[in-house]
Amino acid sequence: MGKERAAVLGVGQTKYDTTYPGSMAGMLREAAANALEMSGKGWDDIDAVIMGKAPDFFEGVMMPEVYLAEALGCVGKPIMRVHTAGSVGGSTACVATSMIQSGVHETVLTIGWEKQSESNAMWALSLPQPFATSVNAGAGGYFSPIIRRYMMMTEAPELIGCMVALKDRKHALNNPYAHLHQPDLTFEQVVESPMLWDPIRYSETCPSSDGACAIVLGSEKVAEAHDGPVAWIKGIAMRSESGSFAGRNMVSPAASEACADDVFAQAGIQDRRKEIDAVEMYVPFSWYEPMWLESLGFAEKGQGWRMVEEGATSIDGGDLPVNCSGGVLSSNPIGASGMIRFGEAALQVMGLAGDHQVDGAKTAVGHAYGGAAQYYAMWVVGADK
Amino acid sequence: MADEVLTAPLVLEYPFTRTTGPVIGGFLTGLREGVIHGVRRSDGTVMCPPLEYDPITAAPLSELVAVGTVGTVTTWTWNGEPRAQQPFAQPFAWAMITLDGADTPMLHAVFVDSADDMATGMRVEVVWREEREGHITDIAGFIPAVASSTGEPAAMPSDVEQIQSVRTPIRMEYTYTPGRALSQYLRAMKDKRILGDKCPETGEVSVPPRGVSSVAGKPTLPELVDLPDTGYIESFNITRVPIKMRPDLTPPYVSAWIVLDGASVGFMGLGMNVEPEDVRVGMRVRAVWKPDDELEMSAQNILGWEPTGEPDEVITDYARVGRLEQGGGQ
Numbered sequence: 076m077g078k079e080r081a082a083v084l085g086v087g088q089t090k091y092d093t094t095y096p097g098s099m100a101g102m103l104r105e106a107a108a109n110a111l112e113m114s115g116k117g118w119d120d121i122d123a124v125i126m127g128k129a130p131d132f133f134e135g136v137m138m139p140e141v142y143l144a145e146a147l148g149c150v151g152k153p154i155m156r157v158h159t160a161g162s163v164g165g166s167t168a169c170v171a172t173s174m175i176q177s178g179v180h181e182t183v184l185t186i187g188w189e190k191q192s193e194s195n196a197m198w199a200l201s202l203p204q205p206f207a208t209s210v211n212a213g214a215g216g217y218f219s220p221i222i223r224r225y226m227m228m229t230e231a232p233e234l235i236g237c238m239v240a241l242k243d244r245k246h247a248l249n250n251p252y253a254h255l256h257q258p259d260l261t262f263e264q265v266v267e268s269p270m271l272w273d274p275i276r277y278s279e280t281c282p283s284s285d286g287a288c289a290i291v292l293g294s295e296k297v298a299e300a301h302d303g304p305v306a307w308i309k310g311i312a313m314r315s316e317s318g319s320f321a322g323r324n325m326v327s328p329a330a331s332e333a334c335a336d337d338v339f340a341q342a343g344i345q346d347r348r349k350e351i352d353a354v355e356m357y358v359p360f361s362w363y364e365p366m367w368l369e370s371l372g373f374a375e376k377g378q379g380w381r382m383v384e385e386g387a388t389s390i391d392g393g394d395l396p397v398n399c400s401g402g403v404l405s406s407n408p409i410g411a412s413g414m415i416r417f418g419e420a421a422l423q424v425m426g427l428a429g430d431h432q433v434d435g436a437k438t439a440v441g442h443a444y445g446g447a448a449q450y451y452a453m454w455v456v457g458a459d460k
Numbered sequence: 461m462a463d464e465v466l467t468a469p470l471v472l473e474y475p476f477t478r479t480t481g482p483v484i485g486g487f488l489t490g491l492r493e494g495v496i497h498g499v500r501r502s503d504g505t506v507m508c509p510p511l512e513y514d515p516i517t518a519a520p521l522s523e524l525v526a527v528g529t530v531g532t533v534t535t536w537t538w539n540g541e542p543r544a545q546q547p548f549a550q551p552f553a554w555a556m557i558t559l560d561g562a563d564t565p566m567l568h569a570v571f572v573d574s575a576d577d578m579a580t581g582m583r584v585e586v587v588w589r590e591e592r593e594g595h596i597t598d599i600a601g602f603i604p605a606v607a608s609s610t611g612e613p614a615a616m617p618s619d620v621e622q623i624q625s626v627r628t629p630i631r632m633e634y635t636y637t638p639g640r641a642l643s644q645y646l647r648a649m650k651d652k653r654i655l656g657d658k659c660p661e662t663g664e665v666s667v668p669p670r671g672v673s674s675v676a677g678k679p680t681l682p683e684l685v686d687l688p689d690t691g692y693i694e695s696f697n698i699t700r701v702p703i704k705m706r707p708d709l710t711p712p713y714v715s716a717w718i719v720l721d722g723a724s725v726g727f728m729g730l731g732m733n734v735e736p737e738d739v740r741v742g743m744r745v746r747a748v749w750k751p752d753d754e755l756e757m758s759a760q761n762i763l764g765w766e767p768t769g770e771p772d773e774v775i776t777d778y779a780r781v782g783r784l785e786q787g788g789g790q
Binding site: 094095096097098099100101104118132134135145146147148149150190192193194195197198199202204205206207208209210211213215216217219220221223224225227228269270271272273277317319320321322323324325326327 | 466468469470472474476477478479480481482483484511512513514515516517518520628630636638642646662664674675694695696697698699700701703704709712713715716717724725726728729730736741757758759760762778779780781782783784
């Protein structure tokens with residue numbers, strides 16, 4: 076296809092927290108500056124800025140790309156905003172990568188963010204409609220019936236979700252950027268935390284976070300000249316589908332499987348579980364870990380929960396560590412959450428993941444989904460070209 | 461009549477909270493104290509109102525500079541029909557005003573009797589709101605400056621509490637139009653009839669009607685299909701703690717995907733007259749309607765869904781939802 080190679084040169088994040096103490100512009104600037112620092116690039120080296128953001132209603136800032144251009148050093152340069160609901164951070168990284176793969180730009184800054192402290196995402200997701208009844212309240216109410224179906228389909232033990240929640244919160248202890256640091260959290264506490272959206276417990280849900288994640292991407296030429304590790308992008312893929320139609324596979328939507336098939340084919344991956352060293356997947360509710368393990372082809376259908384039960388997805392001895400950063404369950408600045416998955420996957424193969432580094436990780440996956448589990452974005456990154 | 465499309469007002473309103481950071485926070489703190497600040501840019505010029513990053517160099521800016529409260533109109537336009545949230549209820553001018561000591565203009569309102577009282581180059585002075593809180597609305601607007609006004613910046617008191625965050629209510633008013641297919645559905649609701657629409661290609665029946673088949677991407681058949689008010693629960697959620705956004709619902713309550721008999725796709729409904737613990741996937745249910753004299757053109761005519769007591773629907777594939785073939789079960 077004549078695609079140019081692209082690589083990650085730098086990843087920058089802010090400390091995820093309930094409230095970022097500065098302005099939205101300042102928060103983005105901090106993440107971008109951190110990414111530039113790792114990449115060894117300056118503001119003048121950036122050809123274009125590609126930003127991603129969840130619905131405007133989440134913060135009430137309409138067209139934030141206009142207000143935030145200067146904060147991102149984007150004076151006299153192209154700026155573009157991507158939007159695919161919760162998967163937007165991943166889609167944005169994919170679009171930014173395609174800017175380099177197409178040969179249009181050499182060096183691109185991409186960023187996703189959310190400042191949940193400025194608003195109430197549950198309100199924005201539960202807007203009343205005239206003439207209609209709405210009994211839904213937030214994302215948990217939407218995903219709970221799907222999780223119930225998965226539990227019935229697999230007859231998985233009831234506490235698999237609690238195991239995922241505890242594992243991700245333990246992983247988060249090794250990530251200084253993670254929002255939730257709960258060193259004393261026990262399995263019993265997770266199990267005994269109140270049911271919110273039965274069968275989803277409070278401890279099995281993600282927090283509301285402020286934060287931004289930025290990535291500096293470079294062409295092959297730029298990456299070759301870079302003094303330091305890079306993450307080569309082996310494949311990018313995006314898919315979408317309608318949120319409701321007869322016969323829709325709600326547990327493993329067709330768009331999810333197609334997205335995974337595409338990205339692994341691009342990367343030349345045959346045995347997904349064996350060849351992938353680390354996965355950062357979008358798990359806002361704990362049960363989505365076993366569900367995505369199956370949908371992305373890391374486990375046979377109906378068997379994903381066994382990997383959780385066996386500890387296969389733990390950084391502590393597992394063969395397929397999932398969400399070593401603590402994942403969405405430990406930090407959820409919505410518009411950034413997909414970008415964080417992509418950035419953390421890159422950090423793993425760059426060997427720069429710090430205390431949550433998977434030893435010798437060579438190939439990693441970043442994954443994001445959004446909407447009614449209807450938008451998907453993935454990339455595969457590798458230490459070797 | 462049958463083709464008449466319904467409309468209804470839709471108002472979205474929410475008080476967002478902005479964390480300001482030091483530059484915007486400093487500007488707002490000044491307003492509360494009756495002082496207007498600009499910010500000094502890298503080329504030495506002063507931008508008012510301030511921004512956190514230089515629009516020309518993108519460099520971070522931090523040095524706040526007090527500017528005057530009198531300025532010069534650089535251009536303007538007349539607003540003959542003010543809207544509810546604008547600075548004045550009577551007609552006024554929108555003007556770009558460069559305050560003394562600033563190099564860039566601020567957009568604000570000038571309160572004069574008519575457009576004849578406005579001119580580019582005219583001098584205007586700020587009108588402060590009586591009660592100030594550290595918000596952009598602390599400036600009520602501008603009026604033509606009297607000759608004695610110097611507009612010298614006031615001294616900023618020391619040791620004042622800095623503004624860290626600010627509430628910015630947003631209100632949007634829409635006219636919601638459900639469209640032709642949904643309008644028919646809503647009209648039928650008044651007669652306790654439930655209508656769905658059918659895909660010409662797959663035969664998929666959707667309720668509420670969508671006007672378009674989401675699989676085939678084709679318009680649905682113009683003739684809508686009458687459906688019974690019975691069906692089954694595909695899956696459900698039990699909300700067990702109060703949700704602040706929904707004070708009308710008392711937990712625990714069941715929100716369930718309901719698939720009507722003869723429909724291919726489910727929709728979300730409220731479980732009624734059943735303990736949450738007794739709700740099952742596959743449970744047969746029927747609609748609980750509002751009393752006849754309260755029926756409107758609204759889906760709210762159905763209060764919820766209660767068990768019929770019939771044997772459960774047999775579900776063989778827990779991953780897939782709806783009926784693949786209309787009327788054919790799973």
